[in-house]
Amino acid sequence: PMSIVDYVVVHELVHLKEKNHTQKFWEIMGTVLADYEKRKEWLKVNGNYFEI
Incomplete structure (x- = not known):
């Protein structure tokens, strides 16, 4: 689903500002x-159904 693609992209972009999964990371x-x-x-729940 595109909403999950959006999540993954945003997640990786946030890592440009906050390297680890800190409280600040999740706030962003x-x-x-x-x-x-x-x-x-x-x-x-569903990630294991995908392959790269």
């Missing part, structure tokens, strides 16, 4: 994607 994620936790959970 929340300012860009208010529902990032829902998307993160979807990826946790």
Whole structure:
């Protein structure tokens, strides 16, 4: 789903500002994607169905 693609792209872009998954990292994620936790959970449940 495009919403998950958006999550992954934003996640990687936030790493340009905050290298680790600190509280600040997740605060930035929340300012860009208010529902990032829902998307993160979807990826946790469904991510193993994807191959690179």
